[in-house]
Amino acid sequence: EIVLTQSPDTLSLSPGESAILSCRASQSISSYLAWYQQKPGQAPRLLIYDASNRATGIPARFSGRGSGTDFTLTISSLEPADFAVYYCQQRSNWPPYTFGQGTKLEVK
């Protein structure tokens, strides 16, 4: 089973700043990685798939990059609605599809 480790666990930033979230896989997953955003009481929302492709309706402020074992999600010019928990997920080696433990992006 592929283990995804996200860092940091919590990221404290102010609106207008940029956020960089990391996800590391326990073995190479090529570019088979997605990022999701989850707000309290809501279902997750797909942001990025195949490491760098934005899902439908996702603003260009969200960008993903990486391949192999190291991936990043960058959110530029943070807006109040961006403060949430973010998960990465792999589809390279399944079942199971696995998720990272999440990074909480909070207001500083």
Place this chain on the structure above:
Amino acid sequence: QVQLVESGGGVVQPGGSLRLSCTASGVTFSGYAMHWVRQAPGKGLDWVAVIGYDGTNEHYADSVQGRFTIFRDNSKNTLYLHMNSLRTEDTAIYYCARDLWNTGWSGFLDLWGRGTLVTVSS
């Protein structure tokens, strides 16, 4: 309105059974693989099972293999999860989610329901 709506959650004793449903409206259902993902209270996301668009392929997480069964009725735009031999560690919000790809499956989930809470407790 495009949505997936789960139902069937509730409180059940350890060893008991429960069947969850997920009904799609305003969205193409029959051409897509469908997944169940769960989230224990205050915890992260845990993939449970997937079924192909035509119901002929299914896969499970090891933790539920042999206890849970995923199936679908495309004529009713409905996905199901039958859960047997429930354990306290199965307590979670259960989300149904549609796969990103049409007719194949990617493993990425682009449309989610709001979830239904299953509590396994004596």
